[in-house]
Amino acid sequence: MEKVMPSFDKNRQKLGEILPLSTPFTVIIDASERCNFQCSYCYRSNTKNKENWGYAKRNDLITWEIFEKAVAQIKEFPEEVRQISLSNHGEPLCNRKIPQMVRYIKENGIKSRISIHTNASLLDEDYITELAEADIDRIVVSLQGLSTEKYAKICRAAVDFEQLYANLSKLYKRKKHTQVYVKIMNCALDDGEEEKFYNLFTPICDRAFVEQEVPIWKGEEKDTNSISNKYGDTFAMQQCCPLIFHTIVIATNGDVYPCTQLLREEILGNINEKSLREIWNGSQRMELLKRQCELNNPQICDDCYIKQNSIYSDEDMIDDYRREIFLRLKTEEGGKIHNAR
Numbered sequence: 001m002e003k004v005m006p007s008f009d010k011n012r013q014k015l016g017e018i019l020p021l022s023t024p025f026t027v028i029i030d031a032s033e034r035c036n037f038q039c040s041y042c043y044r045s046n047t048k049n050k051e052n053w054g055y056a057k058r059n060d061l062i063t064w065e066i067f068e069k070a071v072a073q074i075k076e077f078p079e080e081v082r083q084i085s086l087s088n089h090g091e092p093l094c095n096r097k098i099p100q101m102v103r104y105i106k107e108n109g110i111k112s113r114i115s116i117h118t119n120a121s122l123l124d125e126d127y128i129t130e131l132a133e134a135d136i137d138r139i140v141v142s143l144q145g146l147s148t149e150k151y152a153k154i155c156r157a158a159v160d161f162e163q164l165y166a167n168l169s170k171l172y173k174r175k176k177h178t179q180v181y182v183k184i185m186n187c188a189l190d191d192g193e194e195e196k197f198y199n200l201f202t203p204i205c206d207r208a209f210v211e212q213e214v215p216i217w218k219g220e221e222k223d224t225n226s227i228s229n230k231y232g233d234t235f236a237m238q239q240c241c242p243l244i245f246h247t248i249v250i251a252t253n254g255d256v257y258p259c260t261q262l263l264r265e266e267i268l269g270n271i272n273e274k275s276l277r278e279i280w281n282g283s284q285r286m287e288l289l290k291r292q293c294e295l296n297n298p299q300i301c302d303d304c305y306i307k308q309n310s311i312y313s314d315e316d317m318i319d320d321y322r323r324e325i326f327l328r329l330k331t332e333e334g335g336k337i338h339n340a341r
Contacts, residue, residue, distance in 0.1 A: 017321065032093075036119075069254070080111055093119075098136075114138070119142055125170075138179045138181065238307060242310050248276070
């Protein structure tokens with residue numbers, strides 16, 4: 001059992017030395033734009049102005065046809081994608097086909113780690129059994145409190161905390177190789193509850209950890225001199241966003257976005273019209289990466305939290321390499337650099 005252990009892989013290479021990549025490290029296939037919570041800190045708490053919901057205002061579940069296309073196109077990359085995440089801003093368990101999706105990816109010979117981030121409140125006997133049998137690689141459970149009352153206050157949802165705990169315990173006992181991580185924000189804990197959290201959850205998960213509160217949504221105030229990430233580590237403020245260089249997002253309707261910024265209106269294409277590999281190596285995305293290196297970012301990147309929260313270690317910071325990366329992007333071989341991390 002690892003306690004107070006972050007969920008990211010610490011065995012990392014310096015991004016600046018290997019960018020650009022021929023294959024993304026992470027492909028996010030957004031299984032669900034829906035969520036059964038209306039957390040007080042989330043954009044979903046504003047139900048009157050859904051324009052603030054960005055592309056999630058469609059409130060869709062991904063169709064099986066689009067999912068199949070996404071999987072087929074992931075296989076076209078020259079190297080193995082490191083991770084396929086089936087969750088983005090919504091609650092993935094709103095889509096009851098998550099277990100089938102996991103099995104389908106594995107049956108297609110893809111060795112990528114398959115993961116979801118979930119509030120776990122929709123787990124029931126059938127869902128627990130299906131997820132355990134599908135043998136998903138990683139489930140990260142994000143708690144919003146340690147009581148039914150705290151969930152009602154923060155999430156505006158009726159969650160029986162004792163049942164939630166019982167379901168997570170069943171999932172942990174029934175799983176095969178799945179890694180179950182349980183996390184909670186420090187602001188969701190009352191005084192003295194951190195020890196209670198670890199006592200409750202270290203026996204029923206592979207990792208338990210308390211995250212630090214950090215800015216989440218675009219426009220929130222933040223320190224302009226340093227970055228403190230959710231694991232409590234502090235770094236010098238960076239200007240280049242690393243996420244845009246190694247991750248790509250497929251929305252429920254097949255639209256492809258260069259990052260997880262919910263309010264981004266500019267899309268790179270749609271997998272019904274172009275392959276994901278074409279989009280990844282396409283001129284539109286390459287120009288976006290060059291602009292990032294030149295610090296000539298689109299307005300949507302201004303005051304965006306993603307740049308700060310994507311720094312987990314010194315190896316993730318690419319500011320000192322931005323001119324080198326720009327030159328590589330300009331060469332014909334730029335998009336064919338070998339992935340290694």
